[in-house]
Amino acid sequence: MYKESIRAYQDGNNHLFCTEASAGVKSDSFGASAEAKYGTSAYRYCDDVGDLKLLSAGVGAKAAANTIDGLKAKVEARYDLVDLEVGGLKSKIGLSADTGGSIGSNGVEAKVAGIGFKLGKEIGVSLPFGEISFDLGKLF
Template sequence: MSGKRKKNLRGVLGANVNVFDTINIIDTFDRPGDASADGTYAGTGTYAVAFEDEPGKRIPKAGAFAGAGVGRARAEFSVFEAEAKGPNASAGAEASMVGAGAMARAELASASAKAGPVGVKVGLGVDTGASVGLGGVEVKVLGTGIKIGPETSISLLGSEVSCCVM
């Protein structure tokens, strides 16, 4: 894709290849299969992991999260994952060897799928937060913001236009 530019609207539909998720393949290549579905859900938690030879625990990281919603289905296996959600709200913060960030999110509905570093998401929602790392620097307030890095994007009220020159 050398020299080509990629543009998309992400508030409704987004597709991307993420540098950070490419590195995370180290953490998920041997993840066992799992699937779940929830009518209503709520949860909070914290974590701190480092250098354990288990899926999701190889790259040192620490974080906290909280989320609640109505309707969620999720499946994952190795570097593949898919999720569909109804109305929901969540917040989280994480620091790792490859970046740090915090983001709050509210969505009416979304569906997403990932295969390693390649992801696609369809939904309607707004994000507020910031992150910095190998994927670049990102700042958003109520779905409006900017990301500068290997993939540069501008978001306006939940819709996003991005450009990636490889």
């Protein structure tokens, strides 16, 4: 997996104008996967407690089929005013056109044009203008 991060300015946990990109293909005896992602944010605060991004955008694609993670296929395109992850809570406010689905040991997820749900280890709901989810493994 290739991963690159660029920050125009960083002071401790505060980052201005962050850009992250990753791409990779993985194949082993359990199956295969391929993914590519690009994301950028105007401001990011990240520490041991959580991760906050303001004015962020991203695109990506992923496909996987293996015995551990199950089946996944998704395409993402989003622009978020706020993207917050703290503890087991994940919340995004912005525009999303994410489309795809997955089924595996961690649960089931389905989205079409930003509208969807997650059921399993993570429970959540998505709309084209935001989403919220709870990772039960991190909450309890």
